[in-house]
Amino acid sequence: MQHLEGKVAFVTGAGSGIGLGIAQALAAAGVKVMLCDIEQAALDRAVEGLAATNADVAGVRADVSLKEELQKAADETIARFGKVHILVNNAGVGGGAEYGKWTDASWNWTIGVNLMSVVWGIEVFGPLIESHGEGGQIVSTASIAGLIAATGPSYNVTKYGVVALSEGLRVDLASRGIGVSVLCPGFIRTQIMDSRRNVPTRFGELEQQNEGDGAAEFVQLAREAIENGIDPRYVGELVREGIEGDWPYIFTDLQFEPLINERFANITAGFDRIRDRVPQR
Ligand SMILES: NC(=O)c1ccc[n+]([C@@H]2O[C@H](COP(=O)([O-])OP(=O)(O)OC[C@H]3O[C@@H](n4cnc5c(N)ncnc54)[C@H](O)[C@@H]3O)[C@@H](O)[C@H]2O)c1
Structure with missing residues (x-):
């Protein structure tokens, strides 16, 4: 999409962090933006801040892990702006527990917000x-955890799922005039480490992150890396550029490129192990 001015975008998780950075970058490029978030107060602040820059924006509260709430948000977007050109499935949570500690609720919450919301977002907004x-x-x-399994199990699984869905649909939707990009951020300065502030009550009391074991140490390191991470507004500008150029992958930095290459090398080594056993055709 080379000409963004006047187009309409729907952005989830737009109340803070990366989603807000994307909404700001798109609005600055003249895109009309419907911001969507589960947190009403953060959403109101984000919409107010953008409206003060003279951007044409509005907000809709939805828990994107519920299909009917996404559908309602889509209806409101059409009622407010008439059409929609850009869907940004960004809402997500860092949740779930490690092996031996996980529960059905922790898996269901993470899968619902990080993966099913993307499936449903595409189902609702694609047409x-x-x-x-x-x-x-x-x-x-x-x-990056969608390309190397570097964090908790459910987070890795959902993010691999988003990469798989995007790679497959990029091929399927090209002939329908829809470009598909996947954003794979590294460490970005957001509130992701406090995702449990948004656990819907239907999941009951999700267990707190384990203290005093390997997971606690990992969480502390991740927290520090994120506190010193990249500015989400910069990520927003990269996404704007990625939309204009129909980039398949939008990366934010090079930090994890060697680890991704190592994974590819391990996969190649798996093929090499059986190469001389493959029957010649
Ligand atoms: N921060 C990082 O380092 C990093 C790295 C890689 C990927 N990500 C991904 O970036 C995305 C945005 O996260 P962030 O880092 O900006 O965190 P964040 O917590 O600052 O922002 C996430 C936003 O999503 C909203 N949200 C949470 N659950 C929701 C739900 N059920 N329905 C609607 N909105 C909901 C939150 O209220 C919040 O405004 C996520 O998908 C996350 O997995 C973040």
């Missing part, structure tokens, strides 16, 4: 983007 024939773009926020 809306297609319907006007002006083309569009879908950007979904995965993570």
